[in-house]
Amino acid sequence: MQNNLSARAILGFIFQEMSTHKRIWTLLIPALAAILLYAHTFSADFVYDDRTLLELNPNFQSLEIIPDAFVTPYWELVNDDANAVGFYRPLAATMFTASWVISDGNSHFFHLVSILLHAACAVALTLLCIALGWRRTIACATGSLFAILGSHAEAVAWISSQPDLLATLFVLLGMRYFVVERDVRAPLLFFLALLCKESAIAVVALCLFSVILQRRRIWWRYFLVIAAYYALRVVAFDDYTAGFGRINTHHGLNPLEQIVLSFKLLGQHLGFMSMPLDHAPFHPLMLNQGLLESQNFFPAIGAIISIAVGLIIYLHRSPDSPSFRVGLGIMFMGIAPVLNTFALGQYPFAERFSYLSSAGFVIILTIALIRFPYRGVSYVLITLLVVGNIYSSYSGSKHWRTEADLFRWSQRVAPLAMTGHVEFGRLMLEKSQGAVDPGKRLAYAELATESFNRIDAIDVDKVFCTSIERYKANIGKADSLFLAGQIDNAKKVYQMTIDHYGKAPEAFLGLGNCASQQAFGYWSEAKNVVAKNHYSAAIHAFNTALSQNSDIDAAVIGKAKALVQLVNIEGGANSASFQEAITASEYASRLAPHDFSLLLNLVALYDAAGERSKAIEPLRDFIGMYPQHPEIDMLRQLLFEFTSR
Secondary structure (H helix, E strand, C coil), X not given: CHHHHXXXXXXXXXXXXXXXXXXXXXXXXXXXXXXXXXXXXXXXXXXXXXXXXXXXCHHHHCHHHHHHHCCXXXXXXXXXXXXXXXXXXXXXXXXXXXXXXXXXXXXHHHHHHHHHHHHHHHHHHHHHHHHCCCCHHHHHHHHHHHHHCHHXXXXXXXXXXXXXXXXXXXXXXXXXXXXXXXXXXXXXXXXXXXXXXXXXXXXXXXXXXXXXXXXXXXXXHHHHHHHHHHHHHHHHHCCCCCCHHHCCCCCCCCHHHHHHHHHHHHHHHHHHHHCCCCCCCCECCECCCCCCCHHHHHXXXXXXXXXHHHHHHHHCCCCCHHHHHHHHHHHHHHHHHHCCCCCCCCCCECHHHHHHHHHHHHHHHHHHHHCCCCHHHHHHHXXXXXXXXXXXXXXXXXXXXCHHHHHHHHHHHCCCCHHHHHXXXXXXXXXXXXXXXXXXXXXXXXXXXXXXXXXXXXXXXXXXXXXXXXXXXXXXXXXXXXXXXXXXXXXXXXXXXXXXXXXXXXXXXXXXXXXXXXXXXXXXXXCHHHXXXXXXXXXXXXXXXXXXXXXXXXXXXXXXXXXXXXXXXXXHHHCCCHHHHHHHHHHHHHHCCCCHHHHHHHHHHHHHCCCCHHHHHHHHHHXXXXXXXXXXXXXXXXXXXXXXX
């Protein structure tokens, strides 16, 4: 008898372990699906907003910024001029800062974080489905489907989308406790979601509405979450509107156009989640379209039908009703804040916007597949769904590896999106400016010019483009013309930009560079009078640029070099601009200690002024910093002469 009891105990233990093992794999399979599918993004670079947000932003590179992140608007932590943007994401800022400090700015680590966050969201959705009473195998399949869903490519592959991933993770974990336990963990997790991205507010509001309808006494917890979040935003924005009023950029759309746009966007999001085939980094907004236009009509009708079907299902009593309601709630409320009824950016539709909503979409899709009456057809549909979404996820994410890949892809699939042309042109300009070989410099400049010229085919009366984007396009086009040696054409574009915008410091900088280039040519031809006039015009343009934006280092450097040339024409130390040239060259050398020509100019000015001792320190500094410079022997000789005397 004792032996029999021992045997039963052993068998019970074994089955318990097997059951635990199964539960573990229920969570591991969705996580592994997410990790394996997006592992190729690990080696990707910082692209587009990643550079502004992380590479070029010292604030997110030190842990000291974390306390400030809770009392400062999100984009003000990146750009002091971005106070008009009503985003508040302290936890996202904290995550970025911690990742930078841990990895020392390694983009691969950031992509690893994105992959792991996506895997965690897949696991969180699996746990939510289990909490809804689903069989573990079905819950596992649902989480795995979420992991491979093709509409997630942008959100996972682009580092700047991490706030979407983090907010979704907290929302799904919060819903897991909301649907079953309804304890304090749910409102706490919702509060954390709000601190990651403001779009989570709609789901929290839905939960508050739900508990009020059910007359549950815990309603005050969810009210407190919203109130606390509002209070933090009031402090951060120093405004009773809590910064929400700053998310208001209708750009002239009337109320009817706003309604049409909202239904169109809803249809686009639902359609893209269903068939994620039309991947693009930028989806331009078409203007002056009525409801009956094909690009609006079909998405709008699809959205209306979806809402109607959703309401019918929501009100229908069936064993699946609780799950349907949760799925519909997450899907529609997750997407509601990004329908841009009150906020409209240059690209109202973006693939990452539907990341949270897709969790609800996957729940509904799974239920539909389970209840599909024809089992054989269902298996075929599931196979096509899995294969299609895996392909879509990979093909949509592979283009985010480098900026060149991203913007070249944008030019191909979204030719009406100005950003792709502007940013690819910018990349080519950077390559042109950094090229040592004159042939390569010219080739890159021509590629940049070609990219900017493509913008001329975009009708701004039909395709919405922000004034900032058009300004960047003008400056980029003029810069590329300048680097390609087309000085007169570049001057025309710079002047056109000034005439249109008034305040255009980059355009005045360009005019100064053009005038300096032309002046040097006249000086080389011994046409000193004409050269002097052009250098004077260049100095005036640089001064104007600095008066509009004092932080343009290139204008300071350009002004210093133009003054030196002007002094040379006017007779050296006898020039009226001699002292100004020294002061400007000293300042410019501090800003650009690597600039060899600035150093030579400064040394020559000190020599002409009879103050050779002042040249010793900058010569020593340059020799110490750049011992492998091609002209290092000449500099050492100068230093020897000046010190020996």
